[in-house]
Amino acid sequence: MSLENFLYRLHFDTENARPSDLEVDWGDAPLTYKLYRGLPVIPLPEEVPLSLVDQTVSQEMSLPQLGAWLWYSYGLTQISQSLLTTTSADAGSELFLPLVTNRRPVASGGALYPSELYVYLKLSSIPPGLYHYDVAHHRLVQLREGNFDHFLSRALGGSCPVQACFGVAFVSIYFWKNFFKYDEFSYRLQGLDAGVLLGQLQEMANQFDVTTAVYYQFLDRAINTLLGLSDDQESVYAVVPLSLQTEGERHSHSSAQWTERGEVTASELIRELPEQKYVQVMRSKRMRKYPALLQINQAAMQESTHSFTHYSDELESKWSRRSDERILLPRLQKPSYDLVQYCRERFSPEMDFIRRKTDQDQVARIMEMTMSALLYGNDLGKNLEAASRRLSLFVSIHQVEGIQDGAYAYDPLEHALYPIVYGDLRARLQDGMTLDNVNLYHVPLCFHVVGNRDHLINQLGFRGYRIQHLEAGIVVHQLLLAAFTCGMGGHPLLGFDVENCDDLYNLETEEKTCLIQIPVGHYRPRARFQGVLHG
Template structure:
C-alpha cells in the first residue's frame, strides 16, 4: 500500500487498513511492559506522595523526586480483574481478563509506549536508563554524559547542561499491533500524546519546567537508547529542568548545518541489550515500518517552525453564545488521576450547567507548553481546536457548536439533537451516546501538517491531539463527569456536520463527556 493511501485510510477509511479476516491471537499477546534482563538496577522509592497540588518552583531534585514523577506519569497504579461476556448466540459465556492499569488512558489498555530517561542527578550514575514500570525501578543502559550528542540530535535548540533529566517517549509497535493491526499506528501517536500531556501536568505540579521536542535525528537517538527502529522508535523528547529558560530562541544559538544522524551514530558504540516481550510469533508490519522510516529526520536541516495561523475561521453570521466568566479551577491532580476512568456504558443521562461547560472549555485550553514547533510558549490552539454536539445543556439550544477560545464563546453550526446521527457513526458502538450530553471532537488540519513536516506531521498531530485530550479528561473528572476517548467512529459524517471538510479540517478524536454511574468492579490500587 502506498504511504499516501495508507495515511488516508488510517483516518477516513479505517476498515481498509486491516485484513478482513484479521484474528487476534490472545494467547500470544505481548507483555504490557518491556522487560530487560541482566542490567544494573536502581530501585525507586515507593514512598510516593498522595497529593500533587501545584507548589513552588524547584531548585534541586533527587532520585526520590524523579521516581515520584515517573510513577505518576507512567507507573502501574492499579490491578483490575474484569469480567468479559462473550455472546455466542446460544449462551452467554463469561471470561475474565487481568489488566495492569496506569493513570493515563490507552487504546485497549495496551500501553504501547515506553519511557527512557537520561539522568544527571547527584544520587545516581549519569547515563541512559529504561523506566521499568513493572518493578518501579531504573535499569542502566549506557553510562556517561551525552549532553553534546543529544543537543546536536535536537538541532542544538536546548541547553541540556541545565537539564537534570531528559525523558524519551517511545512506541513499541508490536504492543498494540497484535490486536489492532495497522490501525495501531493512529493509536500509537494518540497514546504518546496522552502520555506527554500527563508528563506536562505532573512536571508543572512538581515545579519543574518541561520542554517538548518532536523534531530530532531519529536514528541517532534510537542508537543512543539501543533501540531497533524496526521494533521501537522515539516519538518525543522532553528535557526537564528547574530552570525555565533552557530553550534557546533563534537568536541565542548557532544552528548546526549538515549534522546527520549517521555521523552522530559513529560517536557511540552499538548497544544491544536483551529484552523479552513474551510473544513467540511476531507478525510483520511493513506499512508501519515504511511510514515510520519515511517520518524520520536524517539531518538537522529538516527541523522547522510552524507558521502561526488562525486555526478556525468562523462565519461572521453564526449565532454566538458567550460563556460565563469562570474563576481559575483548582484541584488536586493526584486525586483526579486516581478517580479518572473511561465510563463506556456507564454514562447516565443528566444535564450540564452552563458554568460547568464554561469551566470545562476554558480550563482545557488554559495551559500552554513549549515545543520545538513554535518560537515561544503556547501554540497548540493554533493547530487543534474543539467542536461539540450538545444536548440538555442549560442555556444552550441543542445543536453542533465550535468553541471560540479567543472570545470564550460557542459559535452555532447547526441546531438539533444529533445523538442518533453520532451513534450511527460509531464503528464500535461501546458507548450509548443517547445518554451523553456532551460529545466533543478535537479538530485539526486535514492534511496532517504534511506540507511543513512530511509524514512526520501525521504522528505529531496525533500527539498534540492526545495532549489536549488528556487535559480535557482531567478537567472533566474534576468537574464530576467522565470522558471516554473514541477512535471507533466515522470521521466523514462528523466533518460534514460541522462543515469543516470544505475548510480542510477534520475530526481527530471523539470524546463523549457527561455524568456516569459508579461501576461495580473488583480492583486493587497499588498505592494507599
Template structure:
C-alpha cells in the same frame, strides 16, 4: 505503499488498512510493559505524596522527584477485575483482569515506553528505561551525553543546563498484534495522551519541560539502543529546574544522524515482552523511516497558513465565567477512567461545561520546538462538541472559541442519533451522553509544512489536548472515553469542517456516569 493513500484510509477508511481476517492471538499477547533482563537496576522511592498540587520550583531535583514524575505519568496504578458478558447462553461467568495506568490507551495495551537521560546525585549519569512493573530504572548506557543529546536536538537546547530528558517511544508490536496497520494512528494518539500527562505532572513538581518533535531519529534511537524496525522515539522532553532556553541552533545546522551514530557504540540488551511469535510490521516501519529526520538542516518551524484552522462566521454564545478548577492531579488521575455502559443521561449545568472548556484550554499551552525561540504558542488542534441537555445552551453542534470563552453554533439540534449511527462498534450508548467532544486539526495534518512528520505531530497534539479534557472532566465530576471507532466523514460533514480545512481526530464522549461494576485494587509502588 503510497503514504498519502495510506493516511487517507487511516482517517476515513480504517477498514481498508487492516486485513478482514486479522484476529489477535490473545494467548500470545505482549505484556503491557517491556522488561529488560541482565542490566543494572536502580529502585525508585516508593513513598508517593497523597496530593499533587501546584509545585514549588526546586533548585535541584532528586531521585525521589523523578520517581514521582514517572509514577504519576506512566506508573501502574491499579489492578481491576471486571465481569465480561458472553453472547452464548449457559456460558460460565468470566472476568477480565487489567493493569491500569493514569492515561487512556486503546484496548489497555499501553504501547509506549518511557526512557530517561538523568544526571542526579546518587545515580550514575546515563540513559535508563523506566520499568513500570517494578517502579525502577534500568541502566542502558552509562555516561554524560549532554553534547550528543544536544546535537541530536539540533543544537537548540543546552542540555548541560537540564538535569535530564524523557524519551517517549511506541513499541510497534504492542498495538500491531490487535489493530494491525491501524496501530500507526494509535501510536501517535497514545504518545500524545502520555505526553500531556507528563507535562501536567511536571508542572505540579515545579519542573520546566519542553517537547521536541524534531530530532535526529537514528541518533536518538542509537543512544537508547532501540531497533527502529521495532520501536522508535516520537518525542524528546528535556527537563530542568529553571526555564528552558531555546536557541536557533545554527551551529548544528549541518549535523547529521549518521555522523552522530558513529560516535556511540551500538548497544543491545535482552528484552522480554512475553509474545513468542512477533509478526513484522513493515508498513509501520516504512512510515517511521519516511518521517525520519537525518539532518538538523531539515528542522522546520511551521507557520500557520492564513486560511488554516476554524473560522468565526458563526454567532457566538457566551459561556458563564469560569475560573481554573485547581484540582489535585493525583486524586483526579486516580479517579479518571473510560466508561462504556456506565454513562447516565443527566442535565448538565452550563457552568460545568464552561469550567471543563476553560480548564482544558488554559492548561493546554506548552513549550515546544515548533513555536520558535520566543515561544509564541499557536494551537494547531481545536475543540468541537455536540451538546444535549445543557442548561441555558440550545442543543446543537458547536466549536469552542477559547479566545473569547464562547461557543459558536455550527449546526443546531439534537445530533445523538447521528453520532450513534456513525459508530463502528456500538459499545457505548451515545443517547446517554450529554457532551460529545471532537478534537480537530488541519485537514492536511501539517503535511505541507512538516512532511510525514506532521501527521504524527498532529496525532500527538490531539492526544495532548484530549488528556487535558479528560482531566478537566474528571475534576468536574464526570468521565470521558476517547474513541476512534466513528465515521470521520460524517463528523466532518456535521461540523462543516472540510470548508474550514479541518478534520476530526478523536471523539471523546463526556458525561456523568454510574460506578463501574468491578473490583479495583490500588498498586502504590
C-alpha cells in the same frame, strides 16, 4: 500502496485498516511493558506519596520525588478485575468472563500502552546517564552511563540548551505492543497514546514546579541508537527536556555554538557511540510483519538538522466565523484539583453514562481548560492563535442548561461557542459509531478534536501526521482532566464515522477533519474489584 493512501485508509476507511478475518492471538500477546535482562538497576522508593502537595523541587529532584513523578506519569498504579459479557454461540446465552487489567494514570487504546518511557538524568543521587523506566518493578534500568549533553544538543539541532536541564525524558512507541491487536490501524492509535502520556508528563512537571517543553523534531536514528532501540521495533516520538529554570532562563544559555556549526547528521552522531546490545523481553513468540508502519516511520525520520522545519501558521487559513450569532462563555477561575485522585479514579465509561444535570459553567470550564493545553512549550510555536489553527475543538450538546441543543465550534481567543446547526444530534452520532460500546443518548457533551485535513504533511512531511496526533493526544488528556474537575468522565473513541462528523460540522470546506471523538458526561461506578499497587 502509497503512504498517502495508507494515511487516508487509517482515517476515512478504518474498517479496511484492520483485516476483517484477523484473529487476535491473546495467548501470544506481548507484555504491556518492556523488560531488560542483565543490566544495572536502581530501585525507586516503594512508598509513593498519596498527595503531591509540597512536592515542589527546590535545588534538585530527590530520588523519592523522581519515583513519584515516574509512578504518577506512567506507573502500574492499580490492578482491576471486572466481568466481560459475551454470548455463547451454542446456547445463545450470555457468559460472564473475568477481565483483569493493569491500570495506569493515563488512558490508552485497548489498555495496551504502546509507549515506553526513558530518561536522561544528571542527579547527585544516581550515576548520570540514560535509563529505562521499568514499569513492572518501579525502578530504573541503566542503559548508558555518562554525560550526553553535547550529543543531545546536536541531535536536537541546537534548539535546546540541554546543559541547563537536569534531565530529558523520551517517549517512544514499541510497534508490536498494539499492532498485534489493531494491525495497521495501530499507527493512528500510537500517536494519540503517546500524546496522552506527554500531557501527563507536563501535568506532573507542573505539580513539581519543573519546566518542560516538547521537541518533535530531532535526529531519530541518533536518539534511537543512544537508547539502544532497533528502528524496526521501536522509535522515539518526542523528547521532553526537564529543568528547574524558567523557559526564558534556559534559553538564555546560548545555543548558537551548535547552530553555527552547520548541518549535523544522524550518521555522524551514531559513529561517536560505542555499540551496545541489550537483551529484552516482550513475551510474544510469533510476531507478524508490519511493513507499512516501518515504511511510514522511515519516511517520517529526520536524518539531518537541515531537514528541521519551522511550522508557519501564516500558511494556514484563519479561523472562520461561521455566523454572527455566538455564546460568550463565562470566564471561571482555574479549578483546584487533586491530581493523585484523578490518577487513582480515572475511568473511561462505556455503557456506564447516566443522565444528570449539566450546566453552562461546566461546558465553559472544560472548553477553556482543554484548549489551554496548547500553551505548552514546544518547537512548533506555543502561541494559542497559531496552535488553534493546527487543532480546534468542536462539540455536540444535548440538554445543557443555558445552551440550545446543537453542534458548535469553540473559539478559544473569544472563549465563545459558534452554532453550526441546532437540534438533537444524538441519533446521528450514535448511528456513526462503528462499535456500539457507548450509549450516546445518555451523554450531554460529545467533543471532537479537529485538525488539518492534510495532517500537516504539506508543511512537516510525513512527520506532520504523528505530530498532529501527538498534539491531539495532549488535548485529549487535558479534556479528560477537565471533565474530572466537573465530576464527569470521558471515553476517547476512534470507532466513529469521520465523514459523518466532518459533514455535521461543515469541515471539508475548511480543509479540516475530526481526529478523535470524546463523549463526556456523568456515569455510574462499574462493578469491579480494584486494588492499588503501591506501598
